[in-house]
Amino acid sequence: MIRFEKVTKTYPGHAHAALDQVSVDVEKGEFVFLVGSSGSGKSTFLRLVLREHRATSGRVYVAGKEINRLAGWKVPRLRRQIGTVFQDFRLLPGKTVAENVGFALQVIGRPRADIDALVPETLELVGLEGKADRMPDELSGGEQQRVAIARAFVNRPMILIADEPTGNLDPTSSVGIMKLLDRINRTGTTVVMATHDSGIVDQMRKRVIELADGQVVRDEAQGVYGSAV
Numbered sequence: 001m002i003r004f005e006k007v008t009k010t011y012p013g014h015a016h017a018a019l020d021q022v023s024v025d026v027e028k029g030e031f032v033f034l035v036g037s038s039g040s041g042k043s044t045f046l047r048l049v050l051r052e053h054r055a056t057s058g059r060v061y062v063a064g065k066e067i068n069r070l071a072g073w074k075v076p077r078l079r080r081q082i083g084t085v086f087q088d089f090r091l092l093p094g095k096t097v098a099e100n101v102g103f104a105l106q107v108i109g110r111p112r113a114d115i116d117a118l119v120p121e122t123l124e125l126v127g128l129e130g131k132a133d134r135m136p137d138e139l140s141g142g143e144q145q146r147v148a149i150a151r152a153f154v155n156r157p158m159i160l161i162a163d164e165p166t167g168n169l170d171p172t173s174s175v176g177i178m179k180l181l182d183r184i185n186r187t188g189t190t191v192v193m194a195t196h197d198s199g200i201v202d203q204m205r206k207r208v209i210e211l212a213d214g215q216v217v218r219d220e221a222q223g224v225y226g227s228a229v
């Protein structure tokens with residue numbers, strides 16, 4: 001589903017590579033934690049998958065396509081297949097919960113009837129039934145992140161990318177969010193999550209890829225946050 005072949009990314013004006021010869025293969029339906037200290041290259045990895053940046057060298061394949069070579073006009077179609085969730089939720093403050101989720105479908109031209117069916121179904125999936133008409137600032141952080149996940153998932157993407165999704169949440173809300181991401185993963189969606197949350201990684205026992213200084217230094221099938229050695 002996601003394949004990096006000797007991918008190097010050097011930002012303009014920087015001598016040091018943010019990613020250095022990274023080769024990684026993520027199969028369809030996998031759940032992967034991306035860990036590593038600040039500046040190790042996690043966000044760069046995720047941005048390359050979204051084609052927000054282009055690799056300096058090497059190849060990045062998403063769903064069988066080499067996306068470095070993808071024509072610009074095809075990038076929106078790629079991104080439609082990838083849901084994104086961030087630490088800071090990024091909800092539209094002037095829209096209700098249902099409107100925030102529905103808007104994701106509206107902008108890609110889905111018919112009203114689809115939106116009317118998919119939004120309540122997805123809000124139920126994330127445990128927000130009954131909160132469709134609330135505004136984001138009337139919700140807890142954990143609930144706001146559930147809205148963001150509903151918005152990311154409403155189009156049933158092949159891949160869900162989460163960059164520090166529990167970074168602003170208390171431990172209890174974080175566990176709830178992880179259960180939800182696990183449920184979404186079980187529907188067949190590939191999940192790649194960058195995190196500093198050691199408790200969550202240790203609890204979930206999923207594949208762990210560790211980056212250090214732009215290189216993969218560990219890749220374990222049922223890993224923990226810190227290296228065992």
Ligand SMILES: Nc1ncnc2c1ncn2[C@@H]1O[C@H](COP(=O)(O)OP(=O)(O)OP(=O)(O)O)[C@@H](O)[C@H]1O
Nearest residue numbers: 011012014018036037038039040041042043044045
């Ligand atoms: N847009 C950019 N322009 C220039 N340099 C960048 C850019 N984004 C990241 N970098 C640099 O690339 C390196 C990797 O950063 P990246 O954001 O990928 O790390 P990270 O592991 O996601 O860190 P964090 O855990 O703090 O989010 C760092 O040295 C950073 O300063």
